[in-house]
Amino acid sequence: MENNIKKVLNEKINPILLNHGGEAELVKFNDNIVxxxxxxxxxxxxxxxxxxxxxxxxxxxxxxxxxxGVKLAQGVGDKLIDIAKKILNK
Incomplete structure (x- = not known):
């Protein structure tokens, strides 16, 4: 199911969001909630x-x-945490 969700995000949703400079990524799929x-x-x-x-x-x-259902992830993403760690370790 996760591959199907990613396909819809990439083919149907992200082209719309890219017009506004953004995109959506799948964080998790659990109990039929994205x-x-x-x-x-x-x-x-x-x-x-x-x-x-x-x-x-x-x-x-x-x-x-x-x-x-579909919900929005809260909090900071892993990529931003990695960037912050690199900055703090300098």
Whole structure:
């Protein structure tokens, strides 16, 4: 299922988000709930929750009927933590 979710993100959702300088990545899939993280301009956008509801959730549920819900990951991503560690270790 995770590969199918990634395919929908890459083929249907991210082309839309890229028009605004952002993208979405799969964080996890558990109990038919998809957790995504917005990246780029979408990561700090004040309309992120609306984009999640009106675009990401609708398209994922249309393509993959097994999905019951879509939520946004909270917190800092691994990539940013790695960058911070490198800076602090200098």
């Amino acid at each position: 957790t995504i993280r917005f990246k780029g301009a979408c990561a700090n956008c004040p309309s992120a929750s609306k984009t999640l509801e009106d675009t990401v959730s609708i398209l994922l549920k249309e393509e993959l009927k097994e999905i019951k």
